[in-house]
Amino acid sequence: MASRSILRFRKLCYVEPVSSPSVKFQSFQTPEVEKTDDSSVEKKQWKRKKQQRGWRCIDSCCWVIGYMCTAWWVLMLLYHSLPVALTGFQVPESPGTRLKGEGLTALHPVVLVPGIVTGGLELWEGRPCAEGLFRKRLWGGGFTEIFKRPLCWLEHLSLDNETGLDPPGIRVRAVPGLVAADYFAPGYFVWAVLIENLARMGYEGKNMHMAAYDWRLSFQNTEIRDQALSRLKSKIELMYVTNGYKKVVVVPHSMGAIYFLHFMKWVETPPPKGGGGGPSWCAKHIKAIMNIGPAFLGVPKAVSNIFSAEGKDVAYIRAMAPGVLDSEFLGLQTFEHVMRACRTWDSIVSILPKGGDAIWGNLDWSPEDGQSCDRAKKGYLQSTSGDNNFSHNDGNRIFQVKEPVKYGRIISFGKESSQLSSSQLPRLDLKDLIHKDSATNSKSSCGGVWTEYGEVSSESIRRVTENKAYTAQTLFDLLRFVAPKMMQRAEAHFSHGIADNLDDPKYAHYKYWSNPLETKLPVAPDMEIYCLYGVGIATERSYVYKMSPPNKCKSIPFRIDGSADGEAGSCLKNGIHFVDGDDSVPVLSAGFMCAKGWRGRTRFNPSGIATYIREYRHKPPASLLEGRGIESGAHVDIMGNVALIEDVLRVAAGANGAQTGGDRIYSDIMRISERINLQM
């Protein structure tokens, strides 16, 4: 139909050919036409002259653009008129449809708890520069505002530096409902696939709830400002009642896992600090918690983000807006701006490594010792070649690194210091340094971007680097030194230690609630806790830093030493040591609590809540048509993993952990946990 009309049109507007570079030739041609002496011909001639004049570079451009547009439209038309089956990509039956075929239907209401950065934020009140953005998304969605007015955007996403709440005159709030985190950006799903599969089984708005919260705030502040925890409590109670007194299945992702830990403590604590649900609230309302890629013990990535705003991809900002983040883009100190904004977000502190040296290793020892980094790569090579007999105890087999990597040193300055033995390292008590020198480094000439580095003198920066290596414990001294305000603010909300005596009344304070090592799980023996996470991807674990070249306007004095590479097959690449994990969370952090900390009846789990570990080996998408893959193990992409979706669906439809198959482990998590010497 379309082609026919084009043809007809072509016939109608049959215009004489004019070749683009032949302006000269046309002047040569005009006299010949004059032979036919007719008034109408003169008219024509004038017409042609006009045309000749017009045919220039612009016309070629127009021609090219028009050509492309047309081709694009034709392709679009063809694409749309094509039946789905013909795309050549046979869509495998989705888990939802399959399980429905097995007779499974919606039984338990489902609560989805999104993690950091994946939830959308929208503007409710702003400065004049944000006019017209009322109830438009600032975070999530198209991100067009970053490009249009980057400074305005950053200003509105930043929080108050003192309180960690809204700056005056600005209200940015979490988007509510399923749309909050179904897609992060157009076409980039987060929860959408899981939601769709749940819907196939019969779920809908009334028995599926997205517990959207403002992920920039500290957890307790989401309650203080937005009453997010109260709302979640009320929603769960409502769903429990309206769905025939069926307990809910909670599915937190990433940071949502510790947010929900916080919620469980909050809800059973008496008011005014807590929700006053009574000590059996969780037992009464929650069937299972299915943590996806949980960051229970924190992620090392958060360290580099706070330290130098450089995480490989924390906050996806870089991936989403590479142009903006490249330094000196538009002559602005982009990194500094981003750093300033990030440092007002308390929630980042919640995912700093928890448990100190006992969990993450000290200068000489780490639980992952002896693990090969090749393992991850080899893992998927094997699995792609069809060899699946890769069990967890042959991690040693491929062990080939000459000197063991000292993962415990989360930050070390210079590649050498990451490898030297601890006795050779210089020691320095950071506490001596704390701001004895508030030398004004006259950074004001650089446009007044505030990062706390401006208040640290170069002398003390030098001395920081002299300490050479920092472990998960000393790291906090370092962070307190370089970002005193942020840590002071955030440490009122989060704690990163290990409790000696959980019955100490001080642990009733809310700052301990999100740390699994400083809280007890609720008394709910029928509840189940799952740790579902991907393995087989190299994940950031520790960093090699260097000082940035001194630069008047470069106010971040450290950066990852991208030149520090190990030999082939080593764990060190571009200044980052890698371990097994899901690209964001190392196996240690995601799996330890379910593997050991909460397994059986421990002091962290007094009622003996059953825990299950379900690992999903990463398999990259076979072809481009598969998009982000249906067997991915990556931190966010795992939400589209069919095996994971099936597990979630089965539990939602009533199965328990044993029926879904108990533990399924590919990584070394059990051995790693063994080596951690923690009193249970």
Next chain:
Amino acid sequence: MSFLRRRKGKAASDSEPPSPPIGDESEKEKEPQTQKGQQQKQNHKKNGGEKPHKWSCVDSCCWFIGFICSIWWLLLFLYNAMPASFPQYVTEAITGPMTDPPGVKLRKEGLTAKHPVVFVPGIVTGGLELWEGHGCADGLFRKRLWGGTFGELYKRPLCWVEHMSLDNETGLDPPGVRVRPVSGLVAADYFAPGYFVWAVLIANLARIGYEEKTMYMASYDWRISFQNTEVRDQTLSRIKSNIELMVATNGGNKVVVIPHSMGVLYFLHFMKWVEAPGPMGGGGGSDWCAKHIKAVMNIGGPFLGVPKAIAGIFSMEARDIAVARAFAPGVLDKDVFGLQTLQHMMRMTRTWDATMSMIPKGGDTIWGGLDWSPEGYCNCSAKKVKNNDTNGAVEKIVNYGRIVSFGKDVAEADSSKIEMIDFRDAVKGNYLANATQCDVWTEYHEMGVGGVKAVADYKVYTAGSILDLFHFVAPKLMARGDNHFSYGIADNLDDPKYEHYKYWSNPLETKLPNAPDMEIYSMYGVGIPTERAYVYKLTPSAECYIPFQIDTSAEGGSEDPCLKGGIFSTDGDETVPVLSAGFMCAKGWRGKTRFNPAGIPTYIREYDHAPPANLLEGRGTQSGAHVDIMGNFALIEDVLRVAAGATGEELGGDKVHSDIFKWSERINLDL
């Protein structure tokens, strides 16, 4: 592929020797070809036999498209680069400085958010999305079927109608289809892109400090009957839980409820439901409303129904019931694509129980009998009369009580002269044309010629007898509707039968809750002619047809300006007549009556319609039209003041432009 081949063919023909030039100018097609030939020759001469550059029609097309595209992009770029305040600047340059929106103004006065706000959207304005569908709706999961752009309506109309329809027997989902209301403020902030419903009000509330946690859109599936929203979606329970939560998290401040249109009835139903004991009710106890609700601010509420609903059910012809017609005129016009569009629409809307909640209630007592109606005179052009008093305002008696009459003469004749033949016992007969040919199901196909004639012979229907008419022409529909709605007036409200939920949405058959501190506002626009009664005629017989249609040739002319196109109009907001919107607050509930035993104070706030002064104002800031009133600054200011803590007295009490008190006087209802 075919493109390429054709072009090659052209190239071949171009190389043929040119035909001699022809003088005839009209042969445009040939001429350029000859010139082309000449040019080609020269081309050959000049470039020494080099392959010629082709400039064919395709290229011009491409050039043209490219040109358009570039300009479009340029404009788009300019538009995006334009400072955000530019349109406002232009508007101000033309119309003078704009008044501050109410939110800004009241914020300067120091008002801040106090009471949480609950919005209850009306019929058709709420969005619906697909959760499960048949094969033809592939890829529409969680996409809006209703609201938004209505893109699917054009792409796959039959599939759309199929999914929007409900089950004909139960009034619930058909098997395999789940269409659910969109939740959250987005459910009804905009009906279609750029067509606001609640958005302006929301924006102004936000200016004085409201946000998600203090605003709640009680969206519900407006197609199904009120009680079924609870049965299927537990919507009423969710509203209850959300109101309780908002009161608890906002320091015990009660909520201000703002229902619009049918939402008014829905919220009446809710107030009865929440205090009724389970399992039929919400079990909130008899003081739930007193504890949780500060005020109910009804906007354009059809408390007593709208006559438009009659035309909608009877012949699917209401001027704009279900704004669908306005949005999809092409689809609804008869026989596009050779389909029976109107019949399809009729079949779809007849499965929607909710339309029945708006059938006029109260019968002849409220809406008038054969010779009498509360309005009495035609003053639909009241405003005009006011403007030229010299006219003396000759008002003509109009028999508004005759809601449906067959023929204009009947509508105006004296009642004694009308020969009414009772249709109730008439044999419906069998419709001869086999109904299978008409694959569209409307109940008219089960009705024979005799039935149609019997209906027409009765000549005149009042609000009371119209119900009998519906039972006659659409028995299945009414059988379903009778389980969920009632249209009468209660003699004795203490009769235990009124505990049934079908009475809850009828203000004449329920008592208001026992909440003396609560306030009820009735806010509506006046000054727009509103449908009140219809002149019908029989449709010329055809294969599959709706046997009745509005007689659009019935014009009142200058002596009877209220009759236009077969429709008698009265004062109202274009959809709801003043009588329906105002009567309960003007008389039925005023003071301590049997419908309002606790003596809840009521206030009437009318907003005189003023059309937008120019195009730049969009839908106007002083509109009184049914939906556009949501952007009326005076109304928004009232809502904001109440939400910030003011009472009805502080607001100024009643503000009345119409004759509502006079009309209410004439209604003889035992209070």
